[in-house]
Amino acid sequence: MxxxxxxxxxxxxxxxxxxxxxxxxxxxxxxxxxxxxxxxxxxxxxxxxxxxxxxxxxxxxxxxxxxxxxxxxxxxxxxxxxxxxxxxxxxxxxxxxxxxxxxxxxxxxxxxxxxxxxxxxxxxxxxxxxxxxxxxxxxxxxxxxxxxxxxxxxxxxxxxxxxxxxxxxxxxxxxxxxxxxCKDTPGFIVNRVARPFYGEAIRIYEEGIADMPTIDAAMKSVGFKMGPFELMDLIGNDINFTVTKTVWEAFFYDPRYKPSFTQQRQVESGRLGRKSGRGYYRYDQKQGQEQVQEPVPTALSAIITERILAMLINEAADALFWRVASAQDIDLAMTKGVNYPKGLLAWAEEKGAAHWLGVLERLQAQYGEDRYRPSTLLRTASQGVSLIR
Ligand SMILES: NC(=O)c1ccc[n+]([C@@H]2O[C@H](COP(=O)([O-])OP(=O)(O)OC[C@H]3O[C@@H](n4cnc5c(N)ncnc54)[C@H](O)[C@@H]3O)[C@@H](O)[C@H]2O)c1
CATH class of the missing domain: 3.40.50.720 (NAD(P)-binding Rossmann-like Domain)
Known part of the structure; x- marks a missing residue:
């Protein structure tokens, strides 16, 4: 060829x-x-x-x-x-x-x-x-x-x-x-592993833990070029909602991928993001998008970033567990396809799998929801097995 x-x-x-x-x-x-x-x-x-x-x-x-x-x-x-x-x-x-x-x-x-x-x-x-x-x-x-x-x-x-x-x-x-x-599984690598970047951010907002600009600022503080809400507005809320729904249905309604009413309402109201002049933010006014000027308090930033990162790392580990692709390719996909600052499996190793398992177990205990169930591979890795080797 x-x-x-x-x-x-x-x-x-x-x-x-x-x-x-x-x-x-x-x-x-x-x-x-x-x-x-x-x-x-x-x-x-x-x-x-x-x-x-x-x-x-x-x-x-x-x-x-x-x-x-x-x-x-x-x-x-x-x-x-x-x-x-x-x-x-x-x-x-x-x-x-x-x-x-x-x-x-x-x-x-x-x-x-x-x-x-x-x-x-x-x-x-x-x-x-x-x-x-x-x-x-x-x-x-x-x-x-x-x-x-x-x-x-x-x-x-x-x-x-x-x-x-x-x-x-x-x-x-x-x-x-x-x-x-990668294996022919719903969302392949990127559209599967990236789901919590949007879904968990929306959930944090829905629970009233932080507003959208604060969540965006917190995620940017750990190296993401755009926050989840800014990125959804860029992708288009209609497109993002369709992918979320399709992946959820294709996984036989696994609660980990469950779409949100917040996103559905954005679509229903025509607030599709940048392309329609308004999404989570407004793009039709001179002052442009609302920005967080003040630094996000450290404790709040940690709550937001740990929760979203734990869900992302769990998803990457689960994709590896189900052999969707190699560890190297899962990390490559997120850095080369959606510009993540680091591969998620490599990121997991920095604090260790046991740390991320702990975050997920606390969320699961707090909410009692299957949405937060840790991947089997994250459990195995928490015993000292490397995710990337
Ligand atoms: N937009 C994205 O970010 C993105 C990223 C990766 C993959 N995709 C996928 O790529 C595909 C196209 O997406 P897009 O965003 O470019 O869509 P688009 O709407 O911009 O373009 C689709 C084009 O296909 C044409 N078309 C429709 N039916 C046709 C047919 N039967 N024969 C020939 N042409 C036909 C339409 O006239 C239109 O010009 C979809 O499968 C989508 O899921 C999209």
Whole structure:
């Protein structure tokens, strides 16, 4: 799979346009298809602007920029994808629509073409479920913005060819990405392990322990670039709520992932975050977002950060326990996909697993809720077994 292989990207929205740019930057000819032709045109106009800025900043030469833009060809018919060796789908997150698209594609592309989905929350196995040859299907989960965030979760489905994941991981490395191979389980690594960053922050707010700016400030004080509420507003509360709900349902309603009314109400009221001018914070006023000016009192900061970190570490340990990915890849995923200041398993080792187990056991005793149940692996590690070796 070298750069002479033609790549097709289906869906020219947020993700598809970014993925097309990444593939073209890696030297591939790219065909970009969307059922809405205007989406492809908009993507190409957007790409031109992005490339011009990179030239202005001397990150690309004008020739390189023209080359990247010139390698992307708009397609108006799915049949135009016939010569592609790799097809990456980034369309609407709907199982039936994705299955139908891949079934149609199977009759168009060559027998050895790889079919990849950028799904965030659906099962790769299910998307491949209606294929005659599901062995050629794989998840390639890029992060937004795809040209900037290095992580790609490579997800083989149950029926995927055994060599496919490592072939795709090699290709992603050649594209300058950081691939991690993970099991086809809900939320893969990042969207599973990161859930408590949002969910536990909302819970702390709902209980009246601290307000949103205080929780955000506390989390930033331990190294996160953005606080949970700021980040939810950036991601979009509708998108974040859907992922939370999907992961919770996919885990057969495990209380650890239970969504919150607070987030649901934000969505219902149209307070979607930055994109709608208002979310947890306001973005439609000159003074901008409310900021905490005063430092958060140390004791309160410790309550907030210990609780959210304990839940995050527990989730990372549990993902390792269930062999979703290796310890190294779980830590890599959180630093390269969502910019965490440190890998959570490495972070756990600093105070030791017994410390975090203690935090969770106290929460479980206080609330009597299964939400706080510690992972079996955290218990084992608390006896002195390293989580990362
Ligand atoms: N936005 C993110 O942060 C993010 C991150 C990682 C993965 N994803 C996943 O990537 C996929 C796309 O997400 P997005 O945010 O880019 O969506 P988007 O709404 O920005 O773009 C989707 C595009 O797909 C097109 N489309 C819909 N149905 C189609 C079909 N049948 N054939 C061809 N084109 C079709 C739409 O016209 C639209 O232009 C989803 O599966 C999503 O879960 C999104």
């Amino acid at each position: 070298d750069s002479s292989m033609n790549v097709a990207v289906i869906g020219a929205g947020t993700m598809g346009s970014g993925i097309a740019q990444v593939a073209a930057q890696a030297g591939h000819k790219v065909v970009l298809f969307d059922t809405r032709r205007e989406a492809v045109d908009k993507a190409l106009v957007g790409l031109r602007k992005t490339l011009d800025k990179l030239v202005e900043k001397s990150k690309l030469t004008a020739e390189q920029a023209d080359g990247i833009h010139g390698r992307i060809t708009p397609a108006s018919d799915l049949k135009d994808l016939a010569g592609s060796g790799l097809v990456i789908e980034a369309i609407i997150e709907d199982l039936g629509i994705k299955q139908k698209l891949f079934a149609e594609l199977e009759g168009i592309v060559a027998g050895d073409a790889i079919l990849a989905t950028n799904t965030s929350s659906l099962s790769v196995t299910a998307i491949a479920g209606r294929l005659k040859h599901p062995e050629r299907m794989v998840g390639l989960h890029f992060f937004n913005p795809a040209p900037l965030l290095p992580l790609v979760e490579v997800v083989p489905g149950l029926a995927s060819d055994e060599a496919l994941a490592s072939r795709c991981a090699t290709l992603m490395t050649a594209w300058g990405k950081v691939p991690v191979v």
